[in-house]
Amino acid sequence: xxxxxxxxxxxxxxxxxxxxxxxxxxxxxxxxxxxxxxxxxxxxxxxxxxxxxxxxxxxxxxxxxxxxxxxxxxxxxxxxxxxxxxxxxxxxxxxxxxxxxxxxxxxxxxxxxxxxxxxxxxxxxxxxxxxxxxxxxxxxxxxxxxxxxxxxxxxxxxxxxxxxxxxxxxxxxxxxxxxxxxxxxxxxxxxxxxxxxxxxxxxxxxxxxxxxxxxxxxxxxxxxxxxxxxxxxxxxxxxxxxxxxxxxxxxxxxxxxxxxxxxxxxxxxxxxxxxxxxxxxxxxxxxxxxxxxxxxxxxxxxxxxxxxxxxxxxxxxxxxxxxxxxxxxxxxxxxxxxxxxxxxxxxxxxxxxxxxxxxxxxxxxxxxxxxxxxxxxxxxxxxxxxxxxxxxxxxxxxxxxxxxxxxxxxxxxxxxxxxxxxxxxxxxxxxxxxxxxxxxxxxxxxxxxxxxxxxxxxxxxxxxxxxxxxxxxxxxxxxxxxxxxxxxxxxx
Amino acid sequence: xxxxxxxxxxxxxxxxxxxxxxxxxxxxxxxxxxxxxxxxxxxxxxxxxxxxxxxxxxxxxxxxxxxxxxxxxxxxxxxxxxxxxxxxxxxxxxxxxxxxxxxxxxxxxxxxxxxx
Numbered sequence: 097x098x099x100x101x102x103x104x105x106x107x108x109x110x111x112x113x114x115x116x117x118x119x120x121x122x123x124x125x126x127x128x129x130x131x132x133x134x135x136x137x138x139x140x141x142x143x144x145x146x147x148x149x150x151x152x153x154x155x156x157x158x159x160x161x162x163x164x165x166x167x168x169x170x171x172x173x174x175x176x177x178x179x180x181x182x183x184x185x186x187x188x189x190x191x192x193x194x195x196x197x198x199x200x201x202x203x204x205x206x207x208x209x210x211x212x213x214x215x216x217x218x219x220x221x222x223x224x225x226x227x228x229x230x231x232x233x234x235x236x237x238x239x240x241x242x243x244x245x246x247x248x249x250x251x252x253x254x255x256x257x258x259x260x261x262x263x264x265x266x267x268x269x270x271x272x273x274x275x276x277x278x279x280x281x282x283x284x285x286x287x288x289x290x291x292x293x294x295x296x297x298x299x300x301x302x303x304x305x306x307x308x309x310x311x312x313x314x315x316x317x318x319x320x321x322x323x324x325x326x327x328x329x330x331x332x333x334x335x336x337x338x339x340x341x342x343x344x345x346x347x348x349x350x351x352x353x354x355x356x357x358x359x360x361x362x363x364x365x366x367x368x369x370x371x372x373x374x375x376x377x378x379x380x381x382x383x384x385x386x387x388x389x390x391x392x393x394x395x396x397x398x399x400x401x402x403x404x405x406x407x408x409x410x411x412x413x414x415x416x417x418x419x420x421x422x423x424x425x426x427x428x429x430x431x432x433x434x435x436x437x438x439x440x441x442x443x444x445x446x447x448x449x450x451x452x453x454x455x456x457x458x459x460x461x462x463x464x465x466x467x468x469x470x471x472x473x474x475x476x477x478x479x480x481x482x483x484x485x486x487x488x489x490x491x492x493x494x495x496x497x498x499x500x501x502x503x504x505x506x507x508x509x510x511x512x513x514x515x516x517x518x519x520x521x522x523x524x525x526x527x528x529x530x531x532x533x534x535x536x537x538x539x540x541x542x543x544x545x546x547x548x549x550x551x552x553x554x555x556x557x558x559x560x561x562x563x564x565x566x567x568x569x570x571x572x573x574x575x576x577x578x579x580x581x582x583x584x585x586x587x588x
Numbered sequence: 589x590x591x592x593x594x595x596x597x598x599x600x601x602x603x604x605x606x607x608x609x610x611x612x613x614x615x616x617x618x619x620x621x622x623x624x625x626x627x628x629x630x631x632x633x634x635x636x637x638x639x640x641x642x643x644x645x646x647x648x649x650x651x652x653x654x655x656x657x658x659x660x661x662x663x664x665x666x667x668x669x670x671x672x673x674x675x676x677x678x679x680x681x682x683x684x685x686x687x688x689x690x691x692x693x694x695x696x697x698x699x700x701x702x703x704x
Contacts, residue, residue, distance in 0.1 A: 170633075173649045177624040180653050181617055184660070191680050199685045309641025316635060316643075326633025326645040342625035349621065368680030369668070376664045379657040386650070519597045 099420045103248045106424030107431060108261075110288075114281050114435065115265045121280040122273020129470045132274035133203045133447045134363040137194075143279040144365055144374045147440065148358060149381035150286035152179065154437035157388060158289070158430050159240060159406045165392025167405035169323025171336050172389050177345045179382040182352030185511070187375040189353070191368035192518050192588040200584075205359040205514070206452035212517045212585050213528040214577060216456040221532070222510075223453030226356045229503040230445040231485050237438035238263050238489035241431055247410050248427045256490045262431055266439045267482045270446075271475050275364055278439045285432035290384050292429035297387020300394040300412065308390065314397055323396070343553035351508030351556070357444030359514075442485075446478035505543060505556025509535035512564050516571075521582045527571030535563030613663050620656045624649060 125131035125138075139147070157175065164172035193208060202208055206226070210219035238259045245258030253261070269277035298308075305311035315324060323329060327341035353359060365371040395408050402411050409430070413423050450473050454460045464470045509532055516523035539559030542549050549555065576582075622628050635643040642650075671678050 170643070170645045173646065176649050176653060180624060180649075180656050181621050184617060184656075187660070195680050195682045199682050201684075307641065309638070312638070312641060312643055321635055324635045324643040324645060326629055326648075338626045338630055342629075345625045346621075369678050372664055372667075376657070376660040379653050379660070382653055383650070386646075 099423075100248070100250050100252065102420050103424040103427060104245070104253065106421065107245060107248065107427050110428035110431060111261060111265045114285065114432075115269060117284045118265075118269025118273055118277035118281040118439075120273075121276040122269070125274070125276050127471065129203065129451070129474065130201070131276075132471050132474060133360070133443075133451070134197070135275045135279060137198060137364060138366050139275075139279060139361070139364040139370070140366055141370050141373055141377075143283060144361065144370055145377055145381070146283040146286040147275075147279050147361055147364075148183065148374060148378065150282040150289070150432075150436035151357060151440040152381075152437070153286070153289060153384075153433050154237060154240075157385065158293075158433035159409060161385060161388040162392035162395070162409045163405035163407075165389040166395050166402070166408045167329070167333075167392075168331065168336070169320075169328040169393075170326055171328025171330070171341070172392065173326070173328070174341065174345055174348075176382050176385050178348035178352060179385070180349075180379060182349045183358075183375050183378040185353045185514075186359070186362060187372055189359075189514060189518060190362040190365065190371040190375065192585070193359070193362045194365050194368065194371055196585070196588050197363040203360065203363050204448055204451050205354075205356055205510075206448065208585075209510075209513055209517060209528070210452070210456075212577070212581065213513075213523070213525045214581065215525045215529060218525075218529060218532070219452045220456050221529075222356075223448050223451075223456075225506070225536075226448045226452070227445050227481070229506065230357070230441050230448075231481065231488065233503070234438055234441045234445070234481070234485040235488040237434045237441070238485055241434040241438075242489065244410070244427055244430045244434070247414075248423070259486065259489050262435060263438065263482060263486065266435050266442065267479065270439050270443050271478055274474075275361075275443060278443050279364075281439060282436045285436040289429045289432040289436070292426055292432075293384060293387045293391075296426065297390040300416075301390055303416070304394050304398045311390075311394055315393065318397055320396065337552055339551060339553050343557045347505055347508050347554045347556035347560070350511050350560070351504055354507050354510040354514065356448055357440045360444055360447070442478055442482055445481045446474050449477045449481070450474045505539040505554060505559055506536050508556045509539065509559055509563050512560070512567050516567060518585050518588065520571075521579070521586055522571050522576060523567060524571045524574045524577055526574045527567050527569075530570045531563045531567035534566045535559040538562040609666070613659070616659055617656070620652050620659070623652050 125136050128136075130136055161172060161175060164175075193202075193205075196202055196208060200211075202211075206219045206222035209222065210216055241262035242255045242257075242259030245253045245261065246255045249258075269281060301308045301311040305314055312324065315321075322335060327336045327338060330336045330340075362371055365374070391409060391412070392405075395402070395412050399408070399412060399415065402408055409426075413426055450470065454473065455464065455470075464473060512531055512535075513523075513528050516528070536559065538561075539555050542555035542558050546555070549558070629648070632648050633645040635645065637644055639647045668678050
C-alpha cells in the first residue's frame with residue numbers, strides 16, 4: 097500500500113469514528129426541539145468546554161493561524177488577544193439567559209431579544225442575518241476539508257468529493273443527533289486536535305531549528321525582527337498600525353460571545369455553575385493556540401516565499417521527511433478542526449432559521465405545532481443549508497470571504513442589545529431596532545468604502561459607536577417597554 | 589418596581605452587596621483587555637527581554653492570558669463562597685413558568701412537563 101493511501105486510510109477511519117461518536121449520544125436525548133437544539137439543557141462542564149472551545153478551533157485557526165504567524169509574525173497573537181476575554185460576557189449573560197431558557201422555553205438568542213424588545217420583526221431580521229453570515233462561515237470550513245483530503249491524496253480524492261465526504265459525516269450526525277452529536281464529537285475532536293497541535297508546535301521548531309529559543313533567535317538574526325515586534329505586520333508586509341491592531345482585537349472580543357452558535361449553547365448548559373466555570377476555564381483553551389502559531393514561525397526561514405500563506409502547514413508536511421502515520425494524523429487533525437466548527441455552525445443555522453424565522457409567522461407556527469413537526473423542520477433546514485453551503489464551496493465562484501469579513505464587525509452590533517436586555521430597563525423596541533440597523537449599516541459602509549473612514553480603525557467600531565448612540569437616544573425618546581416584561585430580564 | 593425616572597443600569601438585583609466587587613472585577617478585566625492593545629501593549633511589545641526562549645511580545649500576551657484566568661477563577665470562587673454562605677443556590681435552579689410568551693407555544697416535551 098502506498099504512503100498516500102495510508103494517509104487517506106487514517107483520515108477516513110477518523111471520519112468514521114467521528115460519525116459513531118456523533119450518532120450515539122443523540123439516541124439518549126428526547127425527540128423534542130428542546131432535546132435537539134439544547135440537549136434537554138443537560139450539558140456538563142466537559143461537553144460545554146469542548147463545544148465552545150473546539151468551535152473556535154476552525155479550519156481558520158488550523159490553517160490560517162500558522163499562515164498568519166508565517167507571513168505576519170506576532171500579528172497572529174491577535175487571535176489570542178481577543179479570545180482572552182472574548183468569552184467573559186457569557187459569565188454574566190450566560191446564567192441569566194440559561195435561567196430564562198429553563199423558565200420560558202427559550203432556545204436561541206433572538207428569542208430572548210425579540211421578547212425583551214417585543215418585536216417579532218427583530219427576530220426575523222436576526223434569523224436572516226444569522227443564516228446569511230453562517231452559510232459563508234460553513235462554506236469556508238467545507239473548503240478547508242475538501243482541500244485537505246485533496247492534497248493528502250495527491251489529487252486521487254477530488255476536491256468536491258473530499259468536501260462531500262467530510263461534510264456528509266457532519267450532516268449525518270448533526271441531522272440525527274442535534275446538539276448532543278455536536279457536543280460529543282467536539283470533545284473527541286477537540287482532544288485529538290489539541291494533541292496534534294502541541295506535538296507539531298513543539299516538534300517542528302525542534303526539528304527545523306533545534307528548539308523554540310533558537311528558532312526565534314534565528315528569525316531575529318536574519319533581520320526579520322520586525323515580525324517579532326508587536327503588533328507585527330500587515331498582509332502586504334508593512335508594519336501593522338496600533339490603531340488597526342487594537343480596534344481589530346476590540347471588535348472581535350466584543351463580537352466573540354455574540355456569535356449565535358456560541359450564545360445559544362448557554363441554553364444547553366446544565367446549570368449556572370457549569371456555564372460560569374466554562375467561561376473561567378476558557379483561557380486554557382486559548383493557550384492551545386500558541387503551538388499552532390509556532391508551526392508558522394518555524395517555517396519562516398526554512399520554507400520562505402510560500403503563497404498563499406494559509407497553505408504553509410500542508411506544504412511543510414509534504415516537504416519534510418515525516419513518518420507517514422504522523423502525516424495522516426495531522427490531516428485528520430485538520431479535518432477535526434474544520435468539522436468541529438462546521439457542525440456547530442450548521443446546527444445553529446438550522447435551529448435559528450426555524451425558531452427565529454419561520455416560527456414568527458403565525459400560520460407556520462400553528463402548522464408546526466399542530467403536527468408537532470418542529471424538530472423535523474429544523475432537520476430538513478439543516479439539510480438545505482448544508483446543500484447551499486456545499487454549492488458555494490464547490491460550484492459557485494462567489495467571493496464569500498468578503499462576506500465573512502463583514503460578519504465579524506456585524507455580529508458585534510448585537511452586543512449593546514444583549515447588554516441592555518439584561519441591564520438597562522430603559523431600552524425600547526424602537527431603540528433596539530434602530531441601533532442594530534444603524535450599526536450594521538455603518539459597518540457595511542466602511543467595509544466596502546474604507547477610504548471614507550476618518551481614522552484607520554476597524555469598521556465595526558464605527559458601527560458600534562453609531563449603534564450605542566442610537567440605542568440610548570431613541571430609547572430615551574420613545575415609550576418604555578412594559579415593566580412586567582423588562583423585569584423578567586433584569587431580575588432573571 | 590422600576591421607577592419611570594430611572595435610566596441607569598440595573599445589576600446584582602438579588603445581591604446589592606456584590607456591586608462594588610463586581611465593579612472592581614470589571615475594571616480588572618477592562619485593564620487586562622487594554623494591556624493587550626493600545627495604550628499598554630505598545631509599551632511592552634518588544635523582542636527584549638527574551639523569556640522562556642520567546643520574545644517578550646509573546647510572553648506578555650501569555651502573561652495576560654494567565655492573569656485573566658487567575659482573576660476569573662478567583663472571582664468565581666469568591667462568588668460561589670458568598671452564595672453558599674448566604675444560602676443561595678449556586679446552580680441557579682428555576683421553576684418552569686406556566687405563563688409562556690405568546691409566540692413561544694411549547695414543543696412536545698416542554699408542554700408535557702409543564703402540564704405534569
